[in-house]
Amino acid sequence: MNLILAFESSCDDTSVAIIGSDYRVLCNLVSTQTDHADFGGVLPELASRLHLQNILHLTEAALRKTRLAPADIAALAVSINPGLIGSLIVGLAFAKSLAWSWSKPLITVNHMLSHIFANLIENPSIKPPFLALVVSGGHTELVHFTAHTSFEVVGRTLDDAAGETFDKTAKLLGLGYPGGPLLDKTARGGDPNFHHFPRALKRRDDQNFSYSGLKTAVREYLARHEAEFVNAHINDLAASIQQAIIDPLIDKTLRYARLKGLKTILLAGGVAANSALRDQLRERAAALGLDFFRPSLELCVDNAAMVGAAAIPKLEAGQFAKLDVNAFSNKGTKFL
Numbered sequence: 001m002n003l004i005l006a007f008e009s010s011c012d013d014t015s016v017a018i019i020g021s022d023y024r025v026l027c028n029l030v031s032t033q034t035d036h037a038d039f040g041g042v043l044p045e046l047a048s049r050l051h052l053q054n055i056l057h058l059t060e061a062a063l064r065k066t067r068l069a070p071a072d073i074a075a076l077a078v079s080i081n082p083g084l085i086g087s088l089i090v091g092l093a094f095a096k097s098l099a100w101s102w103s104k105p106l107i108t109v110n111h112m113l114s115h116i117f118a119n120l121i122e123n124p125s126i127k128p129p130f131l132a133l134v135v136s137g138g139h140t141e142l143v144h145f146t147a148h149t150s151f152e153v154v155g156r157t158l159d160d161a162a163g164e165t166f167d168k169t170a171k172l173l174g175l176g177y178p179g180g181p182l183l184d185k186t187a188r189g190g191d192p193n194f195h196h197f198p199r200a201l202k203r204r205d206d207q208n209f210s211y212s213g214l215k216t217a218v219r220e221y222l223a224r225h226e227a228e229f230v231n232a233h234i235n236d237l238a239a240s241i242q243q244a245i246i247d248p249l250i251d252k253t254l255r256y257a258r259l260k261g262l263k264t265i266l267l268a269g270g271v272a273a274n275s276a277l278r279d280q281l282r283e284r285a286a287a288l289g290l291d292f293f294r295p296s297l298e299l300c301v302d303n304a305a306m307v308g309a310a311a312i313p314k315l316e317a318g319q320f321a322k323l324d325v326n327a328f329s330n331k332g333t334k335f336l
Ligand code: KG4
Pocket: 011, 135, 136, 137, 138, 139, 162, 163, 164, 166, 167, 178, 179, 180, 181, 184, 269, 270, 271, 272, 273, 274, 275, 300, 301, 302
């Protein structure tokens, strides 16, 4: 069993973890940057500076907590895309300098792939082929895995991501930041059929998603109704919007799984923490006799244990990065 020291700094969470090549997590420290709340969204420059402040302390704490020394570590793993470029560079520069000074191999991983591999931490026996629905603040992708290192993105959003839609519609409802968890909470006990918001690309025979129309529909609905009415029905409206976001995710995932005869579905990404999505996808997958996995809530958020998990197949295959490797933000990524 080899140990991987992993780093995550793609957005507003700095995290350092130590994980074994058997997916056992020895420690997974996450420092969430709460300073962005005052700005109503993540401020990239501030995020980079906070990563810089946090990453060394977290690494020292991880080694101290596990009583491990650099000599015990087999490799270093770090996210290089997608994400905020300044934030990614902090994690990558730090990982590179340790790789160089400790003479360890460096493994670079994709942040979205890491989210998917968070599932392997709690269920290491999951075997491809499987279909992964990965939904985060910036990405919404359906990925068909034929092996741990072999996959194809078979669907994606054509405009806004699901998490972004949670955040923006929550803001329109006046729920505040971060919108996703607040909309989830407000929707509990609300009636998802109170108002039918549009489900885009419903009849299209592919796995793509679109959310910009929903955002506009919510804005127009709110403009047509008095604040008093909206406040009186805030739970019902939150539940109706949430259902309009998750219905296409669930429908298209299950449709593709049936089309391809895939028996295993994995949910991943920050939006995988959404209670309605977790419950409804689990129930509907079970009704079709499919196996369904999703990470526990603490592994849905950005964390370095999942980065280490995604690095395991690369460590086993000896796929190491050169020290001149670069990070890239990959806006509108066409690949993982
Ligand atoms: O994966 P993540 O932590 O960061 C990115 O890689 O983008 O995902 C963050 C996204 C945000 O849009 C946040 O609002 C959303 O995940 N999110 C949720 C919930 N918890 C986090 N969306 C809906 N319901 C939740 N409970």
